[in-house]
Amino acid sequence: MKISGAxxxxxxxxxxxVDILFAYPGGQAIELFNALYxxxxxxxxLPRHEQGLVHAADGYARSTGRVGVCLVTSGPGATNLVTxxxxxxxxxxxxxxxxxxxxxxxxxxxxxxxxDTVGIVRSISKYAITVRNREDLGMIIKKAFYIAKSGKPGxxxxxxxxxxxxxLGSDLSATWVFMEVMRLIMQLTNVMCCFLLVYVLMTGLPEx
Amino acid sequence: MLFSIGxxxxxxxxxxxxxxxxxxTIIHIDIDPASISxxxxxxxxxxxxxxxxxxxxxxxxxxLDIEDWKEQINSWKQLHPLDRPQNSVSGVTPQAIIHxxxxxxxxxxxxxxxxxxxxWTTQFLxxxxxxxxxxxxxxGTMGYGFPAAMGAKLGNPKMDVISICGDGGMQMNIxxxxxxxxxxxxxxxxxxxxxxxxxxxxxxxxxxDKRYSTTCMKRRESCPVICNTPSEDCPAxxxxxxxxxxxxxxxxxxxxxxxxxxxxxxxxxxxxxxPTVIEFIIEREENVWPIVPPGNSLAEMFMGGENRNAxxxxx
Numbered sequence: 368m369k370i371s372g373a374x375x376x377x378x379x380x381x382x383x384x385v386d387i388l389f390a391y392p393g394g395q396a397i398e399l400f401n402a403l404y405x406x407x408x409x410x411x412x413l414p415r416h417e418q419g420l421v422h423a424a425d426g427y428a429r430s431t432g433r434v435g436v437c438l439v440t441s442g443p444g445a446t447n448l449v450t451x452x453x454x455x456x457x458x459x460x461x462x463x464x465x466x467x468x469x470x471x472x473x474x475x476x477x478x479x480x481x482x483d484t485v486g487i488v489r490s491i492s493k494y495a496i497t498v499r500n501r502e503d504l505g506m507i508i509k510k511a512f513y514i515a516k517s518g519k520p521g522x523x524x525x526x527x528x529x530x531x532x533x534x535l536g537s538d539l540s541a542t543w544v545f546m547e548v549m550r551l552i553m554q555l556t557n558v559m560c561c562f563l564l565v566y567v568l569m570t571g572l573p574e575x
Numbered sequence: 576m577l578f579s580i581g582x583x584x585x586x587x588x589x590x591x592x593x594x595x596x597x598x599x600t601i602i603h604i605d606i607d608p609a610s611i612s613x614x615x616x617x618x619x620x621x622x623x624x625x626x627x628x629x630x631x632x633x634x635x636x637x638x639l640d641i642e643d644w645k646e647q648i649n650s651w652k653q654l655h656p657l658d659r660p661q662n663s664v665s666g667v668t669p670q671a672i673i674h675x676x677x678x679x680x681x682x683x684x685x686x687x688x689x690x691x692x693x694x695w696t697t698q699f700l701x702x703x704x705x706x707x708x709x710x711x712x713x714x715g716t717m718g719y720g721f722p723a724a725m726g727a728k729l730g731n732p733k734m735d736v737i738s739i740c741g742d743g744g745m746q747m748n749i750x751x752x753x754x755x756x757x758x759x760x761x762x763x764x765x766x767x768x769x770x771x772x773x774x775x776x777x778x779x780x781x782x783x784d785k786r787y788s789t790t791c792m793k794r795r796e797s798c799p800v801i802c803n804t805p806s807e808d809c810p811a812x813x814x815x816x817x818x819x820x821x822x823x824x825x826x827x828x829x830x831x832x833x834x835x836x837x838x839x840x841x842x843x844x845x846x847x848x849x850p851t852v853i854e855f856i857i858e859r860e861e862n863v864w865p866i867v868p869p870g871n872s873l874a875e876m877f878m879g880g881e882n883r884n885a886x887x888x889x890x
Contacts, residue, residue, distance in 0.1 A: 387729055412729065412758060415750035419722040422748065426723030429709045430684050431730035450716055457713030519607040 369535040372504050373402035376465070376532070377409070379508040385409055385436050389424040391417050393440020395480060396467030398532035400438075417444055421451025421464065428460050434515050435460070440467040442480030445526075446487065452522050453491040461520035463511045470530040471499060484526045493521030501534040506548075577601045580625050583713075584614040594872030604628045657698050659879055663858040666833030669695035669767055672855055675836050676737060676765075677701045679844065684709065684727045685737045688720035688744035690774040692767050694863040696739050718747025721764060725751060728760045735763070735844060742768040742792055742812070752823040755850040763843040766854045769861060770805065770812055777862050781877070805859040820852035827852045 370378075376399055380388065387410045392400045403411055414420040417439050424435030435455075439448055445466040455462045469478040474497075485495045494514045498504050504527075511523040539547075577599040582588060589595040595615060603610075603617040604625055611620040621628050658670055673696060676685070685700060686709040687693040693710055702708060709727060711719040724738035745766050755762060776790040785803045794802070795810045820827035826849055828839045836855070843851035864879030 389726070410729075412725075412754065414722065414725075414754045416748065418718065419725075419748045419751040419754065422716075422719050422722035423726035423729070423751070423754075425719075426686060426709055426726030427730040428726070429723070430707060430727040430734075433730070435726065450714075450718075454711050454714045454716040454719060458711065519610075 368538045370538040371398065371402070371532065372498075372501050372527070372534055372536065373398040373532040375504055375536070375538065376508065376527070377402045377406060378538070379505060380436065381406075381408055383434070383436075383508075383512050385434075387412060387427060388436050388438055389414060389420045389427075390438035391420055391440070391444060393442075393444050393467060393480070395441035395469055395529050396438060396444070396465075396527075396532075397440075398529065399465070399467070399527070417447030418451055421448045421462070422454065424462055424464075425451060425455045425460050428455070428462060429458075433461075434512055435462045437462060437464040439464070440480065441469055441484070442482050444480075445482055445484040449487060449491070452488055452524065456491055456493060456522040459520045460522070461515040462522045463508075463515050464522060464524045466524060466526050467532075468497060468526045468528040471528045472530070474528065484524065488522075488524045491522075492524050493519075495524040495526070497526040498528065498531050501531050501536040504531060504536070505539065579617075580604045580629070581606070583610055585713075589615065589873075590867050590875075591870060591872040594874065655878065657864075659864055663861065665831055665856070665858075667830055667836065667855050667857055669857060669861065670699055671833055672765065672767070672836055673699040673739075675840055679837070679840050680735050680737070681705055682733070683707070683735045683737065684724075684731060685739060686710065686720040686724040686727060688738075688740035689715045689717045690741050690744065690772070691769075691777065691861070691863050692720075692739050692741045692744070692773075694774070695767070698863075717744040719744075721745060722748050722751045722754075724762045724764070725755050725758070725760055728762050729758070736760075737763045737765060739765045739767065741773060742766055742770065742816075743772045745816070746814075749819070752820065752825055752850070752852075756824045759848040760850055761846040761848055762850050763840070763846075764850060764852045766816055766852065767857050768812065768816070768854050769857050769859050770809070771859060773861070774863070776860070777866070780860070780862070781866070782868065816852055816854045820850075825850045825852055827854070829854045829856065831856045 389412050391413065403409065412423065414423055420439065421437050424437045428435035437448065439445060448464055452464060466484045468484065469481045473481065485497050488495050496507060498507055507525060511525050515521060515523045577596050579601060581604065592614065601615065601617040602619040604621045604623060605611060606624055608622050611617060677700065683706045685696065687696045689711055700708060709723050720738045720740045724736050728736040770791065770793045772790040772792065776787055779785060779787055779790060787803045793809045793812055817827035817829050826846060828842065828851065830836055830839050830853060839853045843853055862879065865876040867873055867876045
């Protein structure tokens with residue numbers, strides 16, 4: 368079945384067991400908020416300013432040890448996160464921040480409420496990426512949570528253009544895709560090991 | 576020997592870097608290889624998750640006979656206590672407030688803002704296994720503490736959550752009062768109100784000849800151009816935090832006498848669904864001691880007392 372990017376976003380959050388989402392809506396994030404409407408397992412908190420929002424997610428993450436999750440719109444929504452992203456990243460707090468973005472065909476065209484979010488946050492985050500293809504969405508969200516909490520934790524920013532939110536695509540969940548890829552890698556490794564074994568059997572061990 | 580776990584040895588930690596722990600052997604545990612020997616060259620780096628590293632070390636630990644050393648440390652503590660007599664008339668001092676918090680709360684998450692409130696909290700708060708402190712230690716973001724307390728409460732509904740902030744930082748994200756009210760978060764917001772951006776004011780007092788440039792929060796257009804003497808005649812503080820809290824639908828309590836500290840905290844602790852703002856009116860020119868002037872080594876700290884005519888050391 369094909370679902371929208373926004374629906375996959377919600378599905379992925381549920382699989383990451385996100386129970387609280389700190390979120391402030393806006394024009395370029397409206398599809399995501401539409402997908403969140405009525406979802407019971409994710410409690411959406413509406414702070415009154417994006418800076419308050421990201422600090423709240425930071426407080427949640429520091430006090431629970433879990434990943435704090437933010438969702439804001441493009442432009443001013445994203446720039447209002449900047450202080451909070453730097454605050455959290457400096458203290459190694461795991462956050463995943465989703466920012467709305469203008470549709471991919473408008474990026475770089477001085478579109479309304481457009482800023483180069485990834486460019487702005489690059490030096491104050493652990494990882495930042497704009498989703499360019501709908502089929503990459505699931506894997507990028509999976510990676511975002513993994514990167515945020517692994518090693519020295521930090522902030523990951525995922526920039527979501529509006530057309531990616533709207534576009535229909537595979538409903539395969541991020542975890543499913545992840546598991547499939549891992550399985551594929553394992554299979555490839557097995558196959559390569561077999562080849563190696565056959566090769567060694569045929570040619571003998573190399574002399575030391 | 577210096578045992579350091581997950582630290583970054585930045586300028587706030589080391590003071591003058593060439594003078595820092597010159598004769599010590601430094602062991603540094605950090606998960607991030609890039610943090611090793613970045614600011615201070617360490618003798619023994621351990622790249623590991625701190626939890627695993629400490630666990631592994633504890634397995635090999637041996638008990639030392641260091642009673643003399645402990646006694647020595649305790650005697651130093653008595654000789655140079657952090658808890659210093661204050662020049663407050665009312666007795667509503669940061670120390671008194673935080674000591675009361677230590678006594679009244681067991682399961683507690685406390686957040687600080689940035690500035691004097693943060694320094695006092697880190698000095699006087701007693702952290703136990705059931706208490707946690709959240710603070711913007713790296714970036715030093717004013718306006719952090721109050722919203723962070725909301726997040727902490729949402730993640731830990733059964734814990735008491737206190738935000739300690741100054742009157743400056745509180746106004747940086749005060750709009751979140753609405754969030755705390757609508758989501759029914761019974762957090763306790765302690766505002767230490769001295770009517771100044773106190774940390775900068777303290778620097779101005781110590782290093783800039785008391786030239787209080789743009790740090791007085793009571794200052795109005797009608798005030799004299801030059802003013803470094805707060806008095807009873809100063810204009811009223813704006814906003815009125817109590818009425819502001821009430822306008823949001825929260826509880827507001829103003830504390831001006833030392834005997835009111837405990838009842839205010841107890842009342843706030845009993846709240847179930849609503850945040851409580853407690854505004855503590857503290858001495859206007861209260862200082863944080865000790866202080867290491869910027870660029871100095873840790874050995875050159877000011878202990879207080881010398882404050883009124885401290886001269887900036889120039890290398």
